[in-house]
Amino acid sequence: MIGELNSKVPSGPIEDRWTNHKFDLRLVAPNNRRKFQVIIVGTGLAGASAAATLGEQGYNVKVFTYHDTPRRAHSIAAQGGINAAKNYKSDGDSVFRLFYDTIKGGDFRSRESNVYRLAEESVNIIDQAVAQGVPFAREYGGLLDNRSFGGAQVSRTFYARGQTGQQLLLGAYQQMMRQVRQGTVKLYTRTEMLDLVVKDGVACGIVVRDLVTGQVTSHSAHAVLLCTGGYGNVFYLSTNAKYSNATAIWRAHRRGALFANPCFTQIHPTCIPASDEFQSKLTLMSESLRNDGRIWVPVDPDDTRPPDQIPESERDYFLERKYPSFGNLVPRDVASRNAKAVVDQGRGVGPLKNGVYLDFSSAIERIGVEKIRERYGNLFDMYERITDENPYEVPMRIYPAVHYTMGGLWVDYNLMSNVPGLFVLGEANFSDHGANRLGASALMQGLADGYFIISYTLADYLAGLLGTDPVPTDDPVFADAERSVGDTVARLLSIKGTRSVDHFHRELGKIMWDHCGMARNKAGLEKALSEIPALREEFWKDVRVLGGAALNQSLEKATRVADFFELGELMVRDALHREESCGGHFREEHQTEDGEALRDDENFAYVAAWEWTGKGNEPVLHREPLKFEYVTPTQRSYK
Amino acid sequence: MSGASNETIDVVLHVWRQPPGGEGRMVTYTEEAKGISPDMSFLEMLDVVNERLIAKGEEPIAFEHDCREGICGSCGMMINGQPHGPQKGTATCQLHMREFRDGDEIYVEPWRARAFPVLRDLIVDRSAFDRIIEAGGYITAPTGSAPDANLIPVPKEAADAAMDAAACIACGACVAACPNNAAHLFTAAKLQHLNLLPQGQAERYQRTVAMVEAMEEYFGSCTMHGECQEACPKEISVDFIAYMNRDFVKAQLKNRKLAGQT
Numbered sequence: 001m002i003g004e005l006n007s008k009v010p011s012g013p014i015e016d017r018w019t020n021h022k023f024d025l026r027l028v029a030p031n032n033r034r035k036f037q038v039i040i041v042g043t044g045l046a047g048a049s050a051a052a053t054l055g056e057q058g059y060n061v062k063v064f065t066y067h068d069t070p071r072r073a074h075s076i077a078a079q080g081g082i083n084a085a086k087n088y089k090s091d092g093d094s095v096f097r098l099f100y101d102t103i104k105g106g107d108f109r110s111r112e113s114n115v116y117r118l119a120e121e122s123v124n125i126i127d128q129a130v131a132q133g134v135p136f137a138r139e140y141g142g143l144l145d146n147r148s149f150g151g152a153q154v155s156r157t158f159y160a161r162g163q164t165g166q167q168l169l170l171g172a173y174q175q176m177m178r179q180v181r182q183g184t185v186k187l188y189t190r191t192e193m194l195d196l197v198v199k200d201g202v203a204c205g206i207v208v209r210d211l212v213t214g215q216v217t218s219h220s221a222h223a224v225l226l227c228t229g230g231y232g233n234v235f236y237l238s239t240n241a242k243y244s245n246a247t248a249i250w251r252a253h254r255r256g257a258l259f260a261n262p263c264f265t266q267i268h269p270t271c272i273p274a275s276d277e278f279q280s281k282l283t284l285m286s287e288s289l290r291n292d293g294r295i296w297v298p299v300d301p302d303d304t305r306p307p308d309q310i311p312e313s314e315r316d317y318f319l320e321r322k323y324p325s326f327g328n329l330v331p332r333d334v335a336s337r338n339a340k341a342v343v344d345q346g347r348g349v350g351p352l353k354n355g356v357y358l359d360f361s362s363a364i365e366r367i368g369v370e371k372i373r374e375r376y377g378n379l380f381d382m383y384e385r386i387t388d389e390n391p392y393e394v395p396m397r398i399y400p401a402v403h404y405t406m407g408g409l410w411v412d413y414n415l416m417s418n419v420p421g422l423f424v425l426g427e428a429n430f431s432d433h434g435a436n437r438l439g440a441s442a443l444m445q446g447l448a449d450g451y452f453i454i455s456y457t458l459a460d461y462l463a464g465l466l467g468t469d470p471v472p473t474d475d476p477v478f479a480d481a482e483r484s485v486g487d488t489v490a491r492l493l494s495i496k497g498t499r500s501v502d503h504f505h506r507e508l509g510k511i512m513w514d515h516c517g518m519a520r521n522k523a524g525l526e527k528a529l530s531e532i533p534a535l536r537e538e539f540w541k542d543v544r545v546l547g548g549a550a551l552n553q554s555l556e557k558a559t560r561v562a563d564f565f566e567l568g569e570l571m572v573r574d575a576l577h578r579e580e581s582c583g584g585h586f587r588e589e590h591q592t593e594d595g596e597a598l599r600d601d602e603n604f605a606y607v608a609a610w611e612w613t614g615k616g617n618e619p620v621l622h623r624e625p626l627k628f629e630y631v632t633p634t635q636r637s638y639k
Numbered sequence: 640m641s642g643a644s645n646e647t648i649d650v651v652l653h654v655w656r657q658p659p660g661g662e663g664r665m666v667t668y669t670e671e672a673k674g675i676s677p678d679m680s681f682l683e684m685l686d687v688v689n690e691r692l693i694a695k696g697e698e699p700i701a702f703e704h705d706c707r708e709g710i711c712g713s714c715g716m717m718i719n720g721q722p723h724g725p726q727k728g729t730a731t732c733q734l735h736m737r738e739f740r741d742g743d744e745i746y747v748e749p750w751r752a753r754a755f756p757v758l759r760d761l762i763v764d765r766s767a768f769d770r771i772i773e774a775g776g777y778i779t780a781p782t783g784s785a786p787d788a789n790l791i792p793v794p795k796e797a798a799d800a801a802m803d804a805a806a807c808i809a810c811g812a813c814v815a816a817c818p819n820n821a822a823h824l825f826t827a828a829k830l831q832h833l834n835l836l837p838q839g840q841a842e843r844y845q846r847t848v849a850m851v852e853a854m855e856e857y858f859g860s861c862t863m864h865g866e867c868q869e870a871c872p873k874e875i876s877v878d879f880i881a882y883m884n885r886d887f888v889k890a891q892l893k894n895r896k897l898a899g900q901t
Contacts, residue, residue: 053782068703069769071809072711088789124785131785133778133838135802142792160802166710167805174777181773189766212659212758241705275678278687281707385733388678451782500693502686546698550659551759553701554693 002258002611005624008412009113014630015095018117021413022456026463033058036462037470039206039221041193041248043070045165045443046426047227048172049450055179057455062219063176063185064208066192066243066556071173074229074241075446078165079286080149081157082443084122089146093154095119100631101152102441105331106406106434107583107599108633109261109607111626113413114431121448126158128451132171136160149288149440157440162286162378168443172450194488194559195481196224196252196422197471203255203421204471207481209489211556214549216485218478220470222462223421225454226252227446230405230427232265234564234571235517236509238402239271239284245560246567249409249428254566257417258609258622260410260430262567263575266437266584267518268403269335272386273355282401283386285379287439290328290335292363292372293396295319297356301346307357307395318342322594326638333436333584333597334638336400340518343399355397364392400518404442406433406584407574410609410624414457415449418609423458425449430607435583489549492558497542501557504539508532508561508568516572521588525576532572536565570610570619577621580604594639601633648741649673652688654700655748659759665746668692672745677737681724682707682714684736701760707732709872712808715815716761717748722812722870730810730872750815754822754857765811767857768825775849776829778839791837798836805832806873816870819859824867826854827883828875834886844890844898851887 010017010024028036036059040051043065051063067073085098098119103110126144130136136158137145149157160167179185188208195207197218205220231246232238253259270285296317298310318338320327328335339356348354364372369392373380380391387397408430415423415431426446433441471477511531515524539562545554581590581597582604590598607624652672657663671691675684682704689699705713709730716731718724724734739745747761755763793801805828813824830850833839839846861880868877 049782056781067705067713068765069809072705072713074706074711077706077708077710086788124783126788127785128780128782130788130791131778131780131838133780133801133833133836135798135805135832135836136788138793138795138798140795142794142798143789160805163710163806166808167802170805174772175780175782177769177773178777178779180769187769189769241711242707243705276676278676278679278683280680280683280686283708385729385735386680388735388737455782500690502690544693546693546696551701551762554699 002418002622005410005418005609005622006412007111007624008414009111010413014112014116017113018120025456025460028459028462028466030058032466034060035466036060037062037221038223038225038458039219040064040225040227041206042073042227042229042428043067043173043176044073044075044227044229044426045169045172045446046428046450047073047225048169048176049447050225050227050425050454051185052172052175052179053451053455054458055176055182055184058184061179061185062188062221064188064191064193064206066190066211068189070176070187070189071170073169074244075169075443076166077241078443079162079284080288081147081159081164081440082125082168083149083156083438083440084126084158084444085119085156086123086126088144089155091154093156097154098122098156102432102438103434103631105436105438107436107597107636108434108601108605108628109264109582109626110432110434112628112630117453118432118445118448121452122444124452125444125447129168129171132175134160134167134171152438165443168447172447192556193248194251194485196255197477197481198255198419199471199475199477201256201420203419205473205478207478207485209485212551214552216482216489218473218482220473220478222465222470223423223458225423225425226409226428227425227450228428230408231564231567232402232405234508234568235402235512236505237274237279237282237513239268239282240402242281245563247560247563249424250563250567252409252417252419252422254612256419256612257422258410258611259407259570260607260609261407261435261574262571262610263516263578263585264406264435264583265402266332266404266406267336267400269332269339269400270358270398271401272383273350273352273397273399275352275387283382284401284403285383285398287332289358289376289379292375293328293358293360294362295328295335295339295356295358297342297347297349307349307359316342316347323638330638331436333586336518337586339398339400350397355399357395358398359395360391361395402517404437406430406435406437410607414460415454416457416461421461423454425454435585488559488562489555492543492545492555492562493548495541495543495545497544499542500544501554501561504535504543505557505561505564507535508564511535512568512571516575519586519588520575522576525572528572529569529576532565532569539565573619574608574610578604578608596636599633599635605633647674647676648736648739650675650739650742651744653744653746654760656700656760657757663757675736677735679736680707680732681718681734681736682732701762703762704732709733710808712810715750715810715812717746717751717815719746722750722815723872728872728874730808750811752811752814752820754820755811755814763811765809768809768811768822770857771822771826771850771853772829774853775842775846776833778833779842793837801832801835804828804835804875804879807875808873810872812870812872813867814858816866817859818864818866819862821861821867822854822858823861823880823883824871824875824877826850827879830886831879831882834882841898843886844893844895847883847886847890851883
C-alpha cells in the first residue's frame with residue numbers, strides 16, 4: 001500500500017530552493033555514468049532533450065518511439081511560441097511574474113516550488129535553443145523578437161513563425177541524433193512500449209512491441225523515463241495527433257504509478273468545427289485571432305440568413321455582452337464554456353449548427369484588409385483550405401476542442417513517480433499547470449524537464465545504485481510482462497467481431513465529450529460511469545481487428561483504445577469526486593451567480609492522485625495538499 | 640460557396656496493396672469510394688474506404704499519418720503520379736476532396752525510391768533521412784553550455800532564410816519526385832538552415848562534407864530537374880541546393896585551420 005505522498009519539495013525561500021536542492025542532490029562521476037543504463041520512452045520535446053542531455057553526459061541511453069523517426073512527435077505541431085522570463089522588452093517581466101501568472105492561470109491547483117523552478121529555467125531554454133540554431137523570429141537589429149500571448153500583460157513569448165514547436169523539437173532531435181552517432185544513445189523507431197516492468201516495487205524495464213515485425217521483447221535499465229505526452233485523444237476528436245495515446249502512462253499506472261488530476265483537460269476555444277461524422281481530428285487556430293475577431297451568434301435560433309444579412313440588432317456578441325471589460329479576450333476556459341452555452345441553446349451557426357462566428361469585418365473596416373492579412377494571413381489561408389470559405393468575406397466559424405491534458409502521472413519534485421526508478425517528464429506528468437495551462441507554456445515545461453531538471457534528479461537516484469546491474473531480461477518479471485502483452489495482442493486479434501476500432505473510439509469520445517467535457521455535472525458523470533464499462537465490455541466482445549501481428553495499424557489502435565476506456569473511466573471518477581470548479585474543470589453545480597467557476601479551496605486545494613487497485617475494483621484516492629506561501633488564492637473575475 | 644456541401648462525389652481508387660514482406664499490386668476500389676463529401680480531407684476519404692473494407696472483412700489500406708495539419712511529415716503518397724497530389728504547397732493530409740470531380744479515377748501509390756523500401760501498402764521506410772541528420776545535421780551545443788541568447792545578433796534576412804530552409808518536414812516528397820531519387824533538397828534544407836546562421840559557422844565545412852557523403856550513400860545524384868521544389872509541401876527553394884554545392888566546393892579548398900580568422 002502507498003503511504004503518505006512525499007513531494008520532496010525543498011524548504012527555504014522559494015528563489016533558493018532549486019539551487020540549494022541541486023547542491024544537495026548526489027552526483028554520478030563522469031567515469032561512472034557509462035555503468036548506467038537509462039530507458040527513455042517518447043521523443044518529443046521532453047524525451048529528445050532528456051536523451052540528448054543524458055547521452056552527452058555519458059549515460060547509456062535507449063530511446064523508443066512508435067514513429068518512423070523521432071522527429072514526428074506531436075510537439076512538432078505547437079504553433080504559438082514559448083514563454084521565457086528574459087525581460088528583453090524591459091516591460092516588467094521577471095521570474096517571479098512568470099511564476100505568479102502560471103500559478104494563477106492554473107487556478108491554484110499546482111505546486112509553487114515546481115512552478116517557480118519552471119519559470120527560473122525558462123531563460124536557459126532560450127539560450128540553449130539559440131545555441132542549437134533554432135531560428136527564432138528576430139528584429140532588424142538581429143536581436144530576438146517577442147510577442148505577448150494568451151492575454152499576458154508582458155511580451156515574453158519567443159516564436160519561430162507559426163512553427164515554434166517544430167523548430168524546438170528539431171533542435172532537440174538534432175542534439176539527440178548527434179548522440180546516436182556518438183553511440184551513447186541507441187534509437188528504436190517503430191517500437192511501442194506496452195508495459196512497464198517492476199520488480200520488488202522498483203521500475204526495472206519495459207516491454208515493447210516492434211510494430212513492423214510484431215515481435216514482443218524486453219529491455220531492462222536502472223531507470224525508466226516516460227516522456228509520452230498527453231491523453232486528449234480519449235475524446236476521439238481533439239487537436240492531438242492521431243497516434244497520440246495514453247498507453248505508456250496507463251500501463252505504468254496499472255503497475256503502481258499514481259495518476260494525478262486525470263480530469264483536468266484543456267479545451268481550446270478557437271478550433272474549426274467538425275464538418276461531418278467522418279471528421280478525423282480537429283484543427284486549432286491560434287488564439288491570437290481573438291485580438292481582432294468578434295464572436296457572435298444570431299439572437300434567433302431559427303435565423304438561417306447568411307451572416308452578412310443579419311443586422312447588428314439581431315446579433316448577440318455574447319462575450320462582449322457578458323464580460324464588458326475583457327470582451328472577446330476572456331481566458332480560454334471562459335470563452336469555451338460560453339460558446340458551448342449558445343450552441344446548446346440551438347443558436348449555433350453553420351450547416352451543423354455547431355459553431356459560433358468569429359467575425360473580422362469590423363476589424364477590416366477599422367484597420368484595413370492588408371493589416372489583417374499581415375497579422376493573420378497564414379491562419380486565414382489554413383482556414384480557407386479546410387473549410388473552403390474565405391474569412392476575409394465571411395465570418396469564420398469556430399468551436400472549442402480538446403487540446404491539452406494538465407493531468408498525468410504523479411511525480412515528486414524530482415520528477416520521479418511513486419514507483420522508484422520511474423520518472424515522468426513533460427505533458428505526461430501532472431506537475432506544473434494545475435487546472436489550466438497558459439498559452440506558450442507547454443514547450444517550456446517539456447524542455448525544462450528534459451534539458452535542465454532530469455539530469456540532476458536522475459543522478460541522485462542512480463548514485464544509490466552504483467555497483468548494481470539492471471535486472472536481467474531473463475528474470476521472471478520480464479517473462480510475465482511479455483506474456484501479458486502477448487496475451488492482449490492475441491486476444492484482440494482473435495475476437496473477430498463486427499465493429500471497427502474507430503467505431504468504439506468514436507463512441508467513447510462521444511460519452512467523454514458529452515459528460516466529461518467543457519461542463520460537467522453529477523448526473524452526467526454518473527451516466528458516463530455506467531456507459532463506459534458497458535461500451536468497454538462490448539469492445540472486448542465485438543471489436544474487429546483483421547490481419548496478424550506484423551505492421552497492423554488496426555491492432556496498434558486497438559491496444560491504445562483499450563487503455564483509453566480505462567483511463568476515461570478514471571477521468572470521470574475524478575471529475576465526479578472534485579466537487580468544485582477550477583480552471584478547465586467546470587462542475588455546473590459549483591458556479592457563481594454569474595456562471596463563473598467557483599473554487600473550493602477549503603476542501604479541494606489538493607492534488608488528487610489515484611491508485612490502481614485491479615480490474616473492476618474502485619481506485620483509491622490519495623491527496624497531496626497544496627500550500628500557497630507566495631501567491632494568495634483569489635477568485636478570478638473578467639467582468 | 641458554402642462550408643459544407645450536401646453533394647457527394649463518387650471516385651474510383653486504384654491503390655497499391657503490398658503485404659509485409661510480400662509482392663505488391665494495384666487494387667481497384669469502386670463501391671468503397673462512393674458518396675465522398677468534398678469537404679473531407681484525402682486521408683478522411685481513405686478512412687471511409689478503410690471502414691468499408693473492414694466491414695467487408697478486408698484488411699484496411701495502411702498509410703502513415705499523424706498530425707493531419709501538414710507539419711509532422713508522416714503522410715505522403717503518390718496521387719495520380721504527383722507526390723502529395725495536385726495542390727501545390729500542400730501535404731496529403733491537407734489535400735481535400737474538393738480538388739477532385741465526380742467520376743475521377745485516382746491512382747494512389749507509395750513513394751517510389753530505392754532508399755525508401757515499402758513496408759506495407761503505402762508505408763515506406765524513410766530512416767535514411769535520419770542517417771543524414773545523424774552524420775552532421777546539428778550544431779554541437781551540449782546542454783548548459785550556451786551563452787545568453789542575445790549575445791550574437793543574427794541579421795533578420797539570415798534568420799528568415801534559415802527559417803525558410805528549416806521548414807522542411809522530412810516527408811520525402813522531394814525524393815519521390817526526383818527522377819534520380821536524389822535527396823538534395825532535404826539535405827540542403829537542413830544544411831543551409833545551420834550554415835546560414837552565425838552559430839553554425841564553426842562546423843560549417845565538416846558538416847557539409849559529412850551530410851553530403853551520407854546523402855550519397857543512400858540517394859541518387861542531382862541533375863537539376865527542379866521537380867523536388869515543385870513537389871515540396873513547404874515550397875522549399877532549390878536555391879538551397881546551390882548554396883549546398885557552393886559550400887561543398889569550398890569545403891574541399893578551405894584550410895580549416897584558418898577558419899577562426901575573419
